[in-house]
Amino acid sequence: MKRALITGVTGQDGSYLSEFLIKKGYKVFALRRRTSTPIYVNVESFKDQLNWIDGDLTDLSSLIRAVQISDPDEVYNLAAQSFVGTSWGQPLATGEITGIGVANMLEAVRLMKPDARFYQASTSEMFGKVAEIPQRETTPFYPRSPYSAAKLYGHWMTVNYRESFSMFACSGILFNHESPRRGLEFVTRKITNTVARIKLGLSDELRLGNLDSKRDWGFAGDYVKAMWLMLQQEKPDDYVISTGETHTVREFVEIAFSYVGLNWKKYVVQDERFMRPAEVDLLLGDCSKAEKQLNWKKSVNFASLVHMMVDYDLDLYQSVVEERRMVL
Template sequence: MKKALITGITGQDGSYLAELLLEKGYKVYGLRRRTATPNFENIKHLENEIEFISGDLRDLTSLTEAVKATKPDEVYNLAAQSFVGDSWRQPIYTSEVTGLGVTNILEAIRLSKRDARFYQASSSEMFGKVVETPQKETTPFYPRSPYGVAKVYGHWITVNYRESYDMYACSGILFNHESPRRGIEFVTRKVTDAVTKIKLGLQDKLHLGNLDAKRDWGFAGDYVEAMWLMLQQEEPDDYVIATGETHTVKELVEIAFQHVGLNYQDYVVQDPQFVRPAEVDILLGDPSKAKHKLGWESKVSFEDLVKMMVDSDLAKNKGQ
């Protein structure tokens, strides 16, 4: 039986990845940071099938112990301070967890289980102020947030360990991927939650920043399959994972409001407080390498994704 250790298992991607690996017959371990109120909402239905190991990306000793205890065949590093907006308010914490945390987990693997295959969650935010469109594996990085900068460090340290220590280490450069399990602070979920609350009379307006920002949005459930596929190849490599389509925040808002029979113009307020200090205007990924080498492509359309999230939030908010 194959064994996998997932950091960030309680997050959106961690929960979908745990589901996928359990379906494939893996023994799944989840690294859990000690918090006063653990948030298990995304993995409630899997809680009894996952074995939790305590550890923190900022603490090498705890990670080395976790790798020693679990002896994983595969390690997926999905943990991070993952909210771009907060990275300006918490730049040092973001650097420690999202950046240096990657070195800690790689070092723990190098010291305790060097033949484990490693997946690093890289991000399209590394491209930031894009120098070419669409963005592919060879596109230079130009991050525009402390989060993006930390992710670039995590990406390159993964390449460095692969080349320095002959470790099987991959990075997936994932473009925006969403689901009903997305954190409420992310724009897609903020929109779908607000739309349903407005429909139910629980909220009056939706305050948003830049409606013209363009993103390449896919379904998280599709994207975790790409992570797994990367670790099944003969040679480790880095891949852009994206839909290859771009949509504006305005389109997202239109579809979500339309789905519940409302006109977004009656409810959306553009609010300067939600405009970032340095904006990323367009992210559009070229997933052709992943399609060619991994046989992977995105399945759920943008429109279906938005409707899926609205339906889920409608059910949740009706139950309040």
């Protein structure tokens, strides 16, 4: 039985990855940051199959302990302060968790289990003000937020540990990937959640920032398989994971509203509060290396992804509507 240690297991990617590895017969250890009210919604159905270890990316001693306890064959570092908007309001905390936290995790693995295979969750946001279209593994980075700058530090530390200590360390440069498990603070889930609420009469408007930003959106369930595939190769390397298509926020909105039979223009309000100080206008990935070397392919197209998320949020609020009807 292979053993895996995952950080950020209750997030979108961590939940899909842990579920994926459990089905493959792994013994999965989940690093859990101590909070007064732990949130397990994404892993509720298989929470008892996870082996929980308390720890924090900002505390090296706790990470050393986690590696000792788990004795992992594979380590997946997915934990981060991952909301771009928050990173401007909390740049130091973002740097400590999303940047230095990676170095802490790498060091814990180097000291306690140097033969473990290590995956770092990098991001297409590192490309920022893009130097070429599409973006590939060799494209220069130009981060445009504290979040992406911190991620870039973690990315290069992963490369350095690979080259300096001969560790099997990979970075997945993942373009935007969404699912019903995405947090409500992210624009995609904010859209589908509010669309469901409007359709069911629970809300009457959707406030958004830049509708013209273009992103390469895929399904998170597909992308965690790519993470696993990277650690099954003979040699460690970095890979771009994407769909090769780009769509605007406006397109996402149009598909979500039309799916429930509504005209988005009647409900969407642009709000300057949601504009980024420095915008990333266009992200489009070239995943040909991953397709060729990992034999990886996406399984969910853009429209199906939007529909999947809207369906989930409709089901989420349907019980609220039914309870209101019973009261009336």
